[in-house]
Amino acid sequence: MRKNEYTSIEQFTNQYIGIWGPSDGHWYGLDFRWHGQEYRFQTGSMYNSENTILPDGREAIFGLYVKEKGGKYKILGEYATMSDVLESTVLDGIPFRKVIEDEDTELMGQD
Numbered sequence: 001m002r003k004n005e006y007t008s009i010e011q012f013t014n015q016y017i018g019i020w021g022p023s024d025g026h027w028y029g030l031d032f033r034w035h036g037q038e039y040r041f042q043t044g045s046m047y048n049s050e051n052t053i054l055p056d057g058r059e060a061i062f063g064l065y066v067k068e069k070g071g072k073y074k075i076l077g078e079y080a081t082m083s084d085v086l087e088s089t090v091l092d093g094i095p096f097r098k099v100i101e102d103e104d105t106e107l108m109g110q111d
Contacts, residue, residue: 003106012100013082015110016043016062031067031108034091034099038067038108041085041100045078052078064090 006012016030029042042063045051052060060078062085068074076090086097099105 004101004103005107006101006105009086009097009101013086016041017082028111030110032100033106033108034102034104039076039091040065040067040073046073046075054078054080056080064088064096 028044029040029046031038031040033039040046042065044061044063046063046065054060058080060080062079062082064076064079064085065073066076077088079085079088086095086100088096090096091099
């Protein structure tokens, strides 16, 4: 049984690129489970009032987090573009684009 509602990378990216606001069909974040571990994809900084400026001078507008025991999230990586996120390999060395399309990735909630 397929757990993942996304059948293409475009379905995912279309929900997170644009003016964010759930009423407009754009979300701030996604909680998901992959290989038994919970993660969060987040637009903007999750814990800081301002986005991080990356070493190359670009502003990080996306982040990937892992959920730790006790329910807190730990940052795995921050990214300036959707393309950077999709190519990221912070989840077990697998490009995020493959993780988010994996039929066993369980989408747990969006906000």
